[in-house]
Amino acid sequence: MAAVDLSAIVIPPAERSEGYWASVLRRLRRDPVAMAALAVIVLIVLAAVLAPYIAPADPFRGSMARRLRAIGTPGYLLGTDELGRDMLTRLMYGGRLSLFMGVTPVILAFVVGSGIGIFAAYVGGWVNTVVMRIIDVFFAFPSVLLAIALSGALGAGILNSIVSLTVVFVPQIARIAEAVTTQTRNRDFVEAARISGAGPLTIVRVHVLGNVLGPIFVYATSLISVSMILSSGLSFLGLGVKPPEPEWGLMLNTLRTAIYNQPLVAALPGVMIFITSISFNLFSDGLRGAMEVRQ
Amino acid sequence: MIIGAPPVPTSRDRGGPGTPLLEVRGLVRHFGGKGGLFGKGKSGVVRAVDGVDFSIAKGETLGIVGESGCGKSTTARLVMQIIKPDAGDILFDGEAVGSQALSLGAFRRQVQMVFQDSYASLNPRLTVEETVAFGPRVHGAKSGAALAKAHDLLHRVGLEPRRFAGRYPHEISGGQRQRVNIARALSLDPRLLILDEAVSALDKSVEAQVLNLLLDLKRDFGLTYMFITHDLNVVRFMSDRIMVMYLGKVAELGPSEPIFATPGHPYTVALLSSMPSMDPDHRTEEAPLTGDPPNPIDPPSGCRFHPRCKMVSTLCSQAEPQLSTMGQDHLAACHLVNPQSGHPRLAAA
Amino acid sequence: MSTTADTIVEASGLTVDFASGKGLIRAVSGVDLSLKPGETLALLGESGSGKSVSLRALMRLHPSSAKIGGSVRVDGRDVLAMSPRELSAYRGKTISMIFQDPGLAFDPVYRIGDQIAESVMRHERVSRSEARRRALELFERVRIPSPERRLDNYPHEMSGGMRQRAMIALALACRPKVLLADEPTTALDATVQIQVLLLLRELQREFGLAIVFVTHDIGVAVEIADRIAVMYAGRIVESGSCRDVIRNAAHPYTQGLLASRAHGTLAPDQRLRAIPGAPPDLAAPPPGCAFGPRCDSFAEACARAVPENVRVGVAHEARCLLAAAAMAPA
Numbered sequence: 001m002a003a004v005d006l007s008a009i010v011i012p013p014a015e016r017s018e019g020y021w022a023s024v025l026r027r028l029r030r031d032p033v034a035m036a037a038l039a040v041i042v043l044i045v046l047a048a049v050l051a052p053y054i055a056p057a058d059p060f061r062g063s064m065a066r067r068l069r070a071i072g073t074p075g076y077l078l079g080t081d082e083l084g085r086d087m088l089t090r091l092m093y094g095g096r097l098s099l100f101m102g103v104t105p106v107i108l109a110f111v112v113g114s115g116i117g118i119f120a121a122y123v124g125g126w127v128n129t130v131v132m133r134i135i136d137v138f139f140a141f142p143s144v145l146l147a148i149a150l151s152g153a154l155g156a157g158i159l160n161s162i163v164s165l166t167v168v169f170v171p172q173i174a175r176i177a178e179a180v181t182t183q184t185r186n187r188d189f190v191e192a193a194r195i196s197g198a199g200p201l202t203i204v205r206v207h208v209l210g211n212v213l214g215p216i217f218v219y220a221t222s223l224i225s226v227s228m229i230l231s232s233g234l235s236f237l238g239l240g241v242k243p244p245e246p247e248w249g250l251m252l253n254t255l256r257t258a259i260y261n262q263p264l265v266a267a268l269p270g271v272m273i274f275i276t277s278i279s280f281n282l283f284s285d286g287l288r289g290a291m292e293v294r295q
Numbered sequence: 296m297i298i299g300a301p302p303v304p305t306s307r308d309r310g311g312p313g314t315p316l317l318e319v320r321g322l323v324r325h326f327g328g329k330g331g332l333f334g335k336g337k338s339g340v341v342r343a344v345d346g347v348d349f350s351i352a353k354g355e356t357l358g359i360v361g362e363s364g365c366g367k368s369t370t371a372r373l374v375m376q377i378i379k380p381d382a383g384d385i386l387f388d389g390e391a392v393g394s395q396a397l398s399l400g401a402f403r404r405q406v407q408m409v410f411q412d413s414y415a416s417l418n419p420r421l422t423v424e425e426t427v428a429f430g431p432r433v434h435g436a437k438s439g440a441a442l443a444k445a446h447d448l449l450h451r452v453g454l455e456p457r458r459f460a461g462r463y464p465h466e467i468s469g470g471q472r473q474r475v476n477i478a479r480a481l482s483l484d485p486r487l488l489i490l491d492e493a494v495s496a497l498d499k500s501v502e503a504q505v506l507n508l509l510l511d512l513k514r515d516f517g518l519t520y521m522f523i524t525h526d527l528n529v530v531r532f533m534s535d536r537i538m539v540m541y542l543g544k545v546a547e548l549g550p551s552e553p554i555f556a557t558p559g560h561p562y563t564v565a566l567l568s569s570m571p572s573m574d575p576d577h578r579t580e581e582a583p584l585t586g587d588p589p590n591p592i593d594p595p596s597g598c599r600f601h602p603r604c605k606m607v608s609t610l611c612s613q614a615e616p617q618l619s620t621m622g623q624d625h626l627a628a629c630h631l632v633n634p635q636s637g638h639p640r641l642a643a644a
Numbered sequence: 645m646s647t648t649a650d651t652i653v654e655a656s657g658l659t660v661d662f663a664s665g666k667g668l669i670r671a672v673s674g675v676d677l678s679l680k681p682g683e684t685l686a687l688l689g690e691s692g693s694g695k696s697v698s699l700r701a702l703m704r705l706h707p708s709s710a711k712i713g714g715s716v717r718v719d720g721r722d723v724l725a726m727s728p729r730e731l732s733a734y735r736g737k738t739i740s741m742i743f744q745d746p747g748l749a750f751d752p753v754y755r756i757g758d759q760i761a762e763s764v765m766r767h768e769r770v771s772r773s774e775a776r777r778r779a780l781e782l783f784e785r786v787r788i789p790s791p792e793r794r795l796d797n798y799p800h801e802m803s804g805g806m807r808q809r810a811m812i813a814l815a816l817a818c819r820p821k822v823l824l825a826d827e828p829t830t831a832l833d834a835t836v837q838i839q840v841l842l843l844l845r846e847l848q849r850e851f852g853l854a855i856v857f858v859t860h861d862i863g864v865a866v867e868i869a870d871r872i873a874v875m876y877a878g879r880i881v882e883s884g885s886c887r888d889v890i891r892n893a894a895h896p897y898t899q900g901l902l903a904s905r906a907h908g909t910l911a912p913d914q915r916l917r918a919i920p921g922a923p924p925d926l927a928a929p930p931p932g933c934a935f936g937p938r939c940d941s942f943a944e945a946c947a948r949a950v951p952e953n954v955r956v957g958v959a960h961e962a963r964c965l966l967a968a969a970a971m972a973p974a
Contacts, residue, residue: 020419189418500900503917570834571863579842580842586789587833
């Protein structure tokens with residue numbers, strides 16, 4: 001082979017196959033449930049992001065004169081809250097913090113947890129055992145309890161609640177990451193790469209990441225709904241956002257006094273949490289289906 | 296290189312034609328030794344490979360056959376250094392692997408392997424050309440040169456680069472995938488190729504194509520093969536010499552024709568007569584062996600084959616037979632082959 | 645084919661379609677099978693030839709998305725018209741199946757003996773102890789050593805060959821008339837494979853079973869079968885007695901399969917006569933004879949229409965224009 005002048009060989013353009021992610025997208029587009037869920041998520045995100053431009057009222061200005069108006073009151077499409085603030089506006093603004101606090105911990109945990117899990121699994125041996133046993137300790141606590149305890153210890157506030165939720169999700173993601181990486185590293189193609197003399201970093205970059213990030217990502221998207229509920233829960237308990245800042249969990253809390261006068265209005269933030277988290281869940285299910293590797 | 300050219304007189308040949316390309320001495324690997332999780336499982340050591348010696352001459356194909364659990368795949372992985380041996384030496388072209396003269400990295404570049412499962416041994420996220428170009432890239436080839444080499448190799452294994460280079464593993468057939476695996480193994484210009492059941496999972500009509508391809512590649516690239524299979528027809532077709540393994544030991548070793556014509560070990564005899572007869576008028580009427588291959592945990596004493604052997608005597612359960620010469624380079628580990636062993640059937644004959 | 649009293653399995657014009665991303669895939673297109681009690685038919689073919697799909701159609705073991713057409717009559721009853729209730733009585737009682745992977749037949753968390761007894765009790769009104777006795781008797785029949793003790797094993801506690809024997813015992817638990825075998829020896833070592841084949845032959849004689857045996861290995865087919873049907877791309881391209889198909893193969897595909905085997909008579913360094921190319925994609929089959937693109941004797945007429953089945957001997961048929969030409973009156 002030494003005699004072959006490789007530079008002299010002209011590489012003809014090869015037929016390109018559709019890449020993996022392109023095929024995932026194609027299958028996802030054919031899934032009506034996932035696409036509907038995605039549409040709802042996009043709508044909610046847009047409403048939250050564009051709130052300052054499209055919201056009908058000021059989220060902080062209330063009036064004792066128009067407290068707790070019913071849904072459908074002229075000028076207040078979704079009624080008003082216990083301080084007479086426009087609910088539609090509050091819900092749109094509330095989405096900003098709720099989404100931020102729901103998604104951020106999952107993103108952080110995805111980065112940290114994947115790193116820990118992939119590292120532990122790829123190194124293997126006692127390192128893996130030690131790391132995973134430490135991770136297991138976190139599983140001894142129910143996640144709600146753990147989040148409340150951490151938030152309580154760190155003190156109320158947006159940042160602290162994000163930190164505590166991240167800590168709740170890191171072990172869960174790390175465990176999944178460890179499982180899929182262990183599975184992948186024992187496949188023949190990783191062995192073949194090792195035989196060809198590639199170092200561990202190259203193998204992880206070329207052969208492991210591409211095969212494990214997908215499944216971990218799907219799992220992470222399914223955690224967003226949990227994260228939304230937990231962060232709202234923390235705010236509800238007064239451990240997250242402080243009034244008068246609009247946030248769905250906190251709104252649910254402050255409106256609970258109105259449950260007998262305007263039950264529908266009082267339920268609205270809960271409905272939003274429900275719709276958003278179920279949309280994330282349905283989308284995640286669709287993504288998982290679309291990502292199943294064909295033989 | 297042109298197809299049909301004589302083997303490259305490699306400057307890499309250090310020991311000369313007389314030195315075997317691969318020499319394995321006293322290879323041992325045991326697994327486990329702990330009891331089951333609840334203390335109920337069989338405790339004991341799995342003697343996967345238990346003192347195996349063989350060599351492969353340059354340009355030769357050594358076939359390794361045996362039932363599941365005989366240690367043939369473990370032997371391949373030990374030679375490949377994917378798992379570390381407990382004992383034994385592996386010499387490549389006269390130099391000990393891992394010594395100063397031959398580092399592990401340098402050794403690995405010269406020995407490559409093709410696995411049985413063509414799908415599992417390809418990264419599903421990489422295109423065919425990326426898979427083949429990976430090895431050269433790791434060893435510092437420029438992207439363009441690595442791709443050019445990949446295309447050349449794909450062409451050599453019968454996959455037109457124009458059509459196949461950009462495909463993913465799930466888009467091509469099993470036979471085509473195995474061709475990709477062969478191209479990948481060749482991408483580092485190895486001298487020894489270990490084929491671990493490389494054609495076993497293929498359809499018969501495709502298997503023949505791949506076997507022909509392997510013969511062509513061997514000639515064109517001046518390769519040496521270690522060919523592991525459970526299919527005796529295939530091993531006979533491919534191999535110059537054959538090693539029969541049983542429960543981690545060599546039962547018989549020698550040139551193909553004598554092994555098929557005058558097998559020395561009763562186990563080899565049984566293996567050969569287990570092959571389907573291919574004659575509708577003379578079907579097999581009696582199974583040559585009863586029962587399953589035994590577990591390599593706590594193998595039988597003496598000759599490991601003795602509980603299944605039709606020629607068994609008390610001697611066989613007491614003394615372990617050593618490899619004895621039967622003819623030109625033809626060895627078998629059976630008391631019946633050694634006239635001095637004192638096996639009662641020898642006196643009767 | 646006419647339904648005669650002595651056929652137990654009769655399939656005609658059998659088709660199986662699967663929906664897939666690329667559209668409808670016809671995995672089996674017009675298969676005719678007939679089998680007498682006590683007869684073994686080997687369905688020989690490569691992956692994707694439709695051999696396993698045809699086999700499963702005899703038991704209606706397909707996902708509901710698959711569409712089965714044609715007719716299947718087993719033991720005088722129309723299988724495709726059975727209600728779910730009739731179907732579950734039919735499976736196990738009239739017809740039964742063994743697989744390549746015994747894991748498909750056994751539940752890993754129950755003892756094997758209990759699973760066999762369970763199956764007996766589901767189909768017949770017998771007491772547990774009677775069912776248990778039957779399980780033991782079956783274990784003796786399939787020659788499992790120390791059967792009494794082995795009945796209490798979990799599937800993972802048995803070796804591959806023994807699990808295969810246990811699966812055969814389970815399949816025969818309710819004394820079916822037809823046994824379907826889907827590559828049951830493929831994963832076994834040759835030394836164990838021959839034992840299982842001999843056992844099946846013996847059980848067949850004893851129970852008068854009709855067996856349909858799917859395999860990709862001609863050698864195995866010769867060891868087990870009275871008749872061989874060679875499948876390619878969803879059709880039977882040649883069928884006949886074992887002797888006729890091996891000795892006087894009429895279809896180029898069968899001839900190619902026989903010639904491409906690596907066997908002892910080859911001189912060193914001789915190449916195998918491999919069939920070129922790969923089996924066709926069933927989503928886009930070639931026109932006419934599906935084997936055409938790989939055939940040495942390909943002619944334009946081959947691509948025009950699927951060749952008709954022609955008789956090339958006594959109970960020996962092939963779908964090939966060459967065979968048809970050879971048989972045509974001069």
